[in-house]
Amino acid sequence: MAQSVRGPRERMVFSAAQLIRRDGVAATGMREVAAHAGAPRGSLQHYFPGGKEQLVNEAVDWAGRYAGKRVDRFLAALDEPTPGGLFAEMVRQWTDEYETAGFAGGCPVAAATVDCAESTASTRAAAAAAFAGWTGPVAAALTDMGVPEERAGALATLMISALEGAILMARAECDVRALTTVARELGPLLDAAVREAG
Amino acid sequence: MAQSVRGPRERMVFSAAQLIRRDGVAATGMREVAAHAGAPRGSLQHYFPGGKEQLVNEAVDWAGRYAGKRVDRFLAALDEPTPGGLFAEMVRQWTDEYETAGFAGGCPVAAATVDCAESTASTRAAAAAAFAGWTGPVAAALTDMGVPEERAGALATLMISALEGAILMARAECDVRALTTVARELGPLLDAAVREAG
């Protein structure tokens, strides 16, 4: 959330991600992004000669890297790392936001997928890369915890799928119920995967 | 998929759902819906005086009811119904579509949530209702299979969350991998819930 005082370019990418996750790609205007970033409108065509497509792709990319880095921070925060604990932490990031800031925003990668998967190939690819850059660290964390390598990837996919779906339901219902539910139900399954291996 | 030769009104709702799940709500135009439904443009304001908002809401509603009914049909197709089998069937509907028709479409309810949750309260509510009308039958089916009532709802939420998330990932990756993965990983957990109870 801290946007620091980075260059205007980075601020615009960040703002784009924020607006996209709130309103979707199509409903987010370029002028709006510039205004939100406090950047001059003219900078858009300067920094993003590829137009909206480029800006959206970079926003998706940014979101993917952010999610990946976030995983490492979660791991550092857990004194006894378990798969279920990691998942609970991932979910808690969202319940915290929804409880303090309201249900305004979803996942920008999900928004890009829904809005652009069919129409804009490059954005679809960016979304796939973002998911990959998120699943990777999660899977790596699972193997570090003792989950067999061949299952770590699958469980990481399951975790992120369940999380994304629960985000959708939570936003629709304006209730974190779905999020807490998937965390509670999936936790034991995830922890069992390390016990089996040990 | 069989649209039969229902009235133009129903055809437009159906077409709206189809276009929304492909391109998102914002990118779907009213004129486009009419054209896709083979309906006259003038009928839009006749049948949907509430404008696009009403049309979208009805499309979401339709999708929710369709998903709910679909559950019953899945149950009828399974000779020995198990939670994991039901989930596998739900997932298979999507893998089948993606393998035969390509990754063009997602879930219209997810699209409506992403595009309208913040901007259009009534559509957000329609999406919540659609999720409820989908989760309900699934939970009921689980209790019929012997899952304790207090867990059936939670597992239904987990199933739909995982499915929705996997749909997103599958579309982004143009690969059914995520779908088959969640089906494989979640199946045993779901089946265990009935065994525990018995």
Added chain:
DNA sequence: GGGCTACTATGACCGCTGTCATAGTCGGGT
């Protein structure tokens, strides 16, 4: 037939969007 309702058919309007074109400013190098 007259009239009424349901539905269809267009055309126009206004707002907004992404993009282009053009020109301006600013700072540094030489």
Added chain:
DNA sequence: ACCCGACTATGACAGCGGTCATAGTAGCCC
């Protein structure tokens, strides 16, 4: 002083969006 690159600033444009207004047609009841 000069130039040049990076960046900013506007204005215009063409297209498309949803919506309104208005008029036309079809069928049915009395």
